[in-house]
Amino acid sequence: MTTTDIAGDTPIEPTLQMSGIRKVYQLGDTEVVALDHAEITVEVGEIVALVGPSGSGKTTLCSIAGGILSASEGSVVVGGEDITDYGSKALTTFRQNQVGFVFQSVHLVPFLTARENLLVVDEMGRREGRVARDRADRLLAELGIDDREKNLPSQLSGGQKQRVAIGRALMNDPQLVLFDEPTSALDTELGAQVMELIRNEMKARGTSAIVVTHDDRITEYCDRTVRIVDGHLAA
C-alpha cells in the first residue's frame, strides 16, 4: 500500500513494509517458527497496536522491524531503506539513525541524569554534540520534564521515567518508534496518560509507531490494531 502526498501526485513510501516475513529459530534439532509469512505496512505517522498473547511473536516482529534481528525469509523496508540483507554493522548504523525504542521496563541508564539518558543516544552513535544537546533540551521541555533534567532515574516517578524513555527514543529523530509494552509497569490512570503522550508526540512529529501490548485498552490510542497469534498476523 502506498499513499500520496497532499498534492496527490508524489507517492509517499510507507514507513515500514514487511513482506513475507518468516523467522525460524533452531532449538537443537527442532525448528521453532516464530513468525510465519507475516505482512505488515505502517504508513507515515500511523500508530499501530500489535496485540497478542505471550509467545505469539510480537517481540520478534518488533525486533525485525527495528533492525535488531534479521528475518529468515521475506523483506523489510524502513523509510524506503531495504534492510533485509544488512549485516550486523549496517543494522547498528540503521538503528542509530532510523528507529527509536521504548522498552518494557524503561531501562534507563541508572547512573545518568534524565538529560544524559537522552544524550547517550548521541554518544553511542551520531556524536552531533551541540545539536544533540539542543535537541535533548527541546525534547525534555516538550515532554514536560525539563525541570527534572538533572535527576537520576531513581529520583523520578514511573511516569517521568517513561517520558525520559520516550525522549530517548525520539533523540535520533526516527522514522519509526517501537514501544514494547509501554504501560505494563504503570497503573491504569498513568498508563492512559502515557499513551496520550505517546499519541500526541507521534502525531505532532508525523512519526510512525508500533505499540506492542496485550492490553486491549491501549488500542483506542492507536490508529489501527493488528493481532498476532502463533506467528500469524491478522488485521
Added chain:
Amino acid sequence: MKLALRELVRRPGRFVTATAILTLIAILLMFLGSLLDGLIRSSTGAVRAQNADALVFSESSQASFLRSRIEPGLAATLEQDLGADVGGLGVVQLGARVPGNGPRDLANVALWGYELAPDGVPEPPEPGEVWADETLRADGVEIGHELLLGSARTAVTVVGWVEDTSYNGQGSLWADVETWRNVLNTNRPDAALADGVFQSLVVRSGELGADTTAAVVAVAGPDYIALTVSQAIDEIPGVTEQQTTFNQILGVTVAIAFVVIALFFALLTVERTALYGVLKAIGARSRTIFAGLVGQAVVVTLVAATIAGAAVLLLDLAIPPGSIPLYVSASRIVTSIVLLLVAAVLGCAFSLRRVLRVDPASALGSS
C-alpha cells in the same frame, strides 16, 4: 567512554573493592621491586662504579675477587700492548669496630684497594685513610672516625663519603692499594698477597671499546679471563639468584593483578548484560562498550597505582636508612604502573567475548 567514566564518578562504591585489592597488589609489586633494586644496588655498587672496559681475573677464580690472583707484570704488559690505562683492584671483607659502638657491634665493611678511581670515588687517599660509603652512616660511622678492621684491629681513618658503592650488602671503604694489602695480609693470612699481586685489574681502553675483553685475553693468555662490568656484576655471588627469584615473585604478582581485573570486570559485564543489551539496541557498537570497560579498568588501575606509589614513597621515608635495602626509584614505580596497566587491559580482554555476545534483542521483551 564518557558513559563509563560517569559511572566511575557517580558509582565509586562499585569499584572500591577492586581498587583496594589492586592497591595492595600494586604496593606489593612496587615494594618488592624496590627491595630487589635495593638488594642489587647494595650487592653491586662497587663493581658498577668501576669505569672499566674490562675487569681481569685469573682463569681459575670464576671471577671471584677473593680467589683471583693477578701476577705482577701483567698490568704493565697490557698497558704496553693495548695502550690502555690499567690499575690494580682488590677487596677484603671484614668486621669494623666503630667508635661509640659496643665491642660486639661490628659494622660489616668491604675494604677496596684501587689504583684507578671508580666513578664517584676520588683518587686514592693517603695511606691509612679511607673514603667510606654513606650507607655506613647507619652503623654510626662519621668522618674522622678511626675504624678498627678485622681481628687484628688495623686502624683506618674515614676522610670522606662516597655514594652507591656497596658490595655484597656491605658498605665499602676505599683505600690506596698498600693500605688494602696491609689490612688483607694482617687479617686474612690465608688470602695474603705479595707486593705487586692484585685480585683484579681495571682496564680502560677508550679505543678498543667492546673489543677490550677479547684483546685482553689475547695478550694475557689462557690463565686469565676478562669480563665487562655487567658480566662481572652477574658473577657476584647471589646477584643472579636474587634477580631470578624476585622477578618470579614480581611476575606472579602481575599475574594476580591480571586475574583480579579479569574476574572483577567479567562479573561487572555479567551484571551489566541488560544495560549493554539496551545500549546495543539504541545503536552502541561492541567496540564502544568494550572501550568503556577498558577505560574503567585503566582508571581503576591508575588510581590504585598512584595510591600505591605514594604509599611506597612514604614507606621509604619511614624506614630508617640502612635498615633494609629498599631503593625506591621513579623507573621502578613507572615500570610497575606500566605492568599493571598491561595486566588491566589484558584482564579486560577476558570480557570482550561476553560483550560481543550480548544480544540487543535481549532488551526487547524483557521486564
